[in-house]
Amino acid sequence: MHISEGILPLTTxxxxxxxxxxxxxxxxxxxxxxxxxxxxxxxxxxxxTSFIHIPLGPTNIHLVLNGLxxxxxxxxxxxxxxxxxxxxxxxxxxxxxxTLGVNTLNMALPALACYLIFSPFLSIKKIPxxxxxxxxxxxxxxxxxxxxxxxxxxxxxxxxxxxxLVFATNIPLMFVDGLITxxxxxxxxxxxxxxxxx
Amino acid sequence: xxxxxxxxxxxxxxxxxxxxxxxxxxxxFLLLSPDAYAHKIHLFCRxxxxxxxxxGFFSGGNPVKNSPINIxxxxxxxxxxxxxxxxxxxxxxxxEEKPSIQxxxxxxxxxxxxWTWDKTSEKAEISQNNxxxxxxxxxxxxxxxxxxxxxxxxxxxxxxxxxx
Numbered sequence: 001m002h003i004s005e006g007i008l009p010l011t012t013x014x015x016x017x018x019x020x021x022x023x024x025x026x027x028x029x030x031x032x033x034x035x036x037x038x039x040x041x042x043x044x045x046x047x048x049t050s051f052i053h054i055p056l057g058p059t060n061i062h063l064v065l066n067g068l069x070x071x072x073x074x075x076x077x078x079x080x081x082x083x084x085x086x087x088x089x090x091x092x093x094x095x096x097x098x099t100l101g102v103n104t105l106n107m108a109l110p111a112l113a114c115y116l117i118f119s120p121f122l123s124i125k126k127i128p129x130x131x132x133x134x135x136x137x138x139x140x141x142x143x144x145x146x147x148x149x150x151x152x153x154x155x156x157x158x159x160x161x162x163x164x165l166v167f168a169t170n171i172p173l174m175f176v177d178g179l180i181t182x183x184x185x186x187x188x189x190x191x192x193x194x195x196x197x198x
Numbered sequence: 199x200x201x202x203x204x205x206x207x208x209x210x211x212x213x214x215x216x217x218x219x220x221x222x223x224x225x226x227f228l229l230l231s232p233d234a235y236a237h238k239i240h241l242f243c244r245x246x247x248x249x250x251x252x253x254g255f256f257s258g259g260n261p262v263k264n265s266p267i268n269i270x271x272x273x274x275x276x277x278x279x280x281x282x283x284x285x286x287x288x289x290x291x292x293x294e295e296k297p298s299i300q301x302x303x304x305x306x307x308x309x310x311x312x313w314t315w316d317k318t319s320e321k322a323e324i325s326q327n328n329x330x331x332x333x334x335x336x337x338x339x340x341x342x343x344x345x346x347x348x349x350x351x352x353x354x355x356x357x358x359x360x361x362x
Contacts, residue, residue: 004304006277007268033357040350044343051339083349087342092335093310158280162266165282169264 002088002095002103003151012154016102023078023108031076038195042069043080047087050094061173067140068133068181070111071118072195077111078104102151110143122196129189129196130182137181138174145170241303241311243322248296254287254303254311261287265305272298272314 008016031039049063070077082104088094095103114136121132148170149163188195239262243252250269254262267289269279278299279291293299301313315322 004266006270007280028353031353031357033354033361036350036354036357040346043346043350047342047346048339051335079353083346084342087345091338091342162280162282165264 002085003099003106003148005096005098007155007159008099008102008151009154012102012151013098014101016099016105016151018101020078020082020101020104020108023075023105023112024082027073027076027079030074031079035073035076039073039076039080042073042077043084045069046081047084050088061169061176063180064107064141064144064173064177065137065181065184066107066111066144067114067136067138067177068184070108070113070115070140071122071133071136071181071185073111074115074119075112077115078108081108081111106144106147106151109147110140113143114140129185133182133185134178136178136185138178140181141170141174141177145173239303239305239309239311241301241313243301243313243315245296245315248293249290250293250299250301251290252288252301252303252313254283254289254305261285262303262305262309263287265303267291268302268304269293270300270302272300272316 046065046069049065051062053062066077066081069080073080082100085095085100085103085107086097089096089100117139118132118136121127122129145167149167152159152163152166185196239254239256241252241254243250245251252267254265254267256262262283263285265283267281267283268277269291270276271278278293278297281289281291283289283303296315296317298317299315301315303311303313305311313322
């Protein structure tokens with residue numbers, strides 16, 4: 001789900017950087033000392049999951065896990081995702097430096113939305129953690145694919161077919177990411193339940 | 199607001215062991231993932247009139263499916279056309295003329311192949327730029343993980359300094 005260099009117009013790139021900078025600033029302001037190790041781990045997980053591919057039918061997808069990052073990191077998800085994407089761009093040429101802002105926004109904004117929507121579910125404990133995790137993982141990938149497609153559309157009408165195709169190929173990922181997020185949350189609930197509510 | 203009574207700091211040794219287990223698990227996942235060691239990709243194109251036909255495939259023979267193709271005019275750097283490869287890894291783009299172009303196939307994960315056409319010499323040049331195949335990616339991934347740990351370590355110290 002990385003947008004490469006040289007595709008998006010300057011306004012989209014600048015808008016992406018501005019919005020991501022605001023998110024990172026909010027993350028820096030709200031992150032607490034006790035969240036530091038957790039956020040670093042979530043950032044590492046996000047960084048590494050791009051290398052774990054799952055063959056699915058005619059295509060090949062990799063996990064994103066931005067929903068899990070958002071749910072457990074809150075506003076700090078902008079820092080966790082931003083630094084992971086920066087390192088992916090520098091070390092592996094995934095995405096690019098000019099598109100870092102847009103790519104961070106496309107991944108972190110859905111993660112933040114999932115935090116705002118689903119973290120109350122973890123606190124009230126009326127909905128099973130597995131279901132919350134599945135919905136969180138699915139919704140985050142759905143929103144990321146949607147934002148990614150919309151970003152491509154800003155590059156011009158010629159990118160509309162590509163935007164549609166990108167969105168369609170990410171539909172299976174919604175279910176896979178939802179399942180992995182659900183299993184991860186269920187595991188955390190068993191071994192360290194306080195992590196879900198703090 | 200912080201609540202020291204509610205959030206007792208964990209012993210450093212325990213934090214360290216948790217971090218070690220986490221990174222060890224990540225490394226195992228990574229080493230067991232065969233796709234971490236990716237394959238080289240190839241891009242071949244040909245003109246039929248002013249229509250450019252092309253095909254992208256991995257070194258094992260599998261087609262590069264549903265991946266973006268961007269065609270740039272080499273004289274001014276403008277993006278001439280964009281499309282996606284089919285399930286067979288093929289694509290076709292109608293151009294108005296036959297300028298000097300560079301076709302870029304981006305298969306993701308650092309897999310990138312280019313095909314360059316020079317209109318004056320009417321010669322094509324192919325190049326693959328594949329980080330994952332050129333070298334083992336695990337050292338770079340390890341460097342990335344260390345960079346993340348260092349970044350958050352610095353952030354921790356910075357937050358502590360500004361908290362007082």
